Amino acid sequence: MKKSTIAEIKERFDNDVERFSNLETGQVATIDATISLELITEASKRIVPNATTILDVGCGAGNYTLMMLSKVPNLNCTLVDLSLPMLDRAFERVSSATSGKVEIKQGDIREVALEEESFDIILAGAVLHHLRNDQDWEMTFAKLFKLLKPEGCLMISDLITQDTDLLNEYTWQRYGEYLEGIGGAEYRQKVLDYIEKEDSPRSMNYQLDLMKKVGFSKVEILHKNMCFGAFGGIK
Numbered sequence: 001m002k003k004s005t006i007a008e009i010k011e012r013f014d015n016d017v018e019r020f021s022n023l024e025t026g027q028v029a030t031i032d033a034t035i036s037l038e039l040i041t042e043a044s045k046r047i048v049p050n051a052t053t054i055l056d057v058g059c060g061a062g063n064y065t066l067m068m069l070s071k072v073p074n075l076n077c078t079l080v081d082l083s084l085p086m087l088d089r090a091f092e093r094v095s096s097a098t099s100g101k102v103e104i105k106q107g108d109i110r111e112v113a114l115e116e117e118s119f120d121i122i123l124a125g126a127v128l129h130h131l132r133n134d135q136d137w138e139m140t141f142a143k144l145f146k147l148l149k150p151e152g153c154l155m156i157s158d159l160i161t162q163d164t165d166l167l168n169e170y171t172w173q174r175y176g177e178y179l180e181g182i183g184g185a186e187y188r189q190k191v192l193d194y195i196e197k198e199d200s201p202r203s204m205n206y207q208l209d210l211m212k213k214v215g216f217s218k219v220e221i222l223h224k225n226m227c228f229g230a231f232g233g234i235k
Helices: 006-014 033-047 063-071 084-095 134-147 165-198 204-214
Strands: 053-057 076-081 102-106 119-125 148-159 218-225 228-234
Touching: 033 063, 033 119, 033 148, 033 218, 033 228, 053 063, 063 076, 063 084, 063 119, 076 084, 084 102, 119 134, 134 148, 134 204, 204 218, 204 228
Parallel strands: 053 076, 053 119, 076 102, 119 148
Antiparallel strands: 148 228, 218 228
16 A cells, blocks of 8 residues: 655644644554653653753644653753644643743654754654655664764654564554454544554564664663553663
């Protein structure tokens, strides 16, 4: 199947601002979304307790940055997203939660111009699964590494696959059953069709190995449940 283009992904998110503005229900289809959000922000706080800057990649309506600000107040925040309506909502919500500077940048993280070694914390929530081939993945991880200050951290919460085919089939079957339990067979099919069209996730192992390859000194797994995980690296 031909995957969604960047323009198609942007259009879908332009039309979905309200749903992603709700901390409780924004990610119903994501298993353990609230746990992962808590873990990656708490880990970031502990790794860089005196952080002053954060970059939120694919920030959506700003939920990850808002959670981070509840732990480390008054950060200077840079919010990147394809969708301008999402960024406008994120800017409004984040600005009211910090006395720090809030900057928005519309575009693809692969292309947005940002200063190297300028962020203590980078959060990437449910965004990197839109990357496509190996070159895409490596280039993006290398860029995120360069954007971090020394001893800064990149924390990811995302859709993932398994490296072993039969275990991959099993986890996606389990996920299908989870979706059906929430919204019935039609909902299950809708979500799985959408993932098939729009997403190209990689395994946690793949991403941790790639982090080491681009230079992260440590990588950590915080949480994993079937085809969702929370993990990261320290520069």
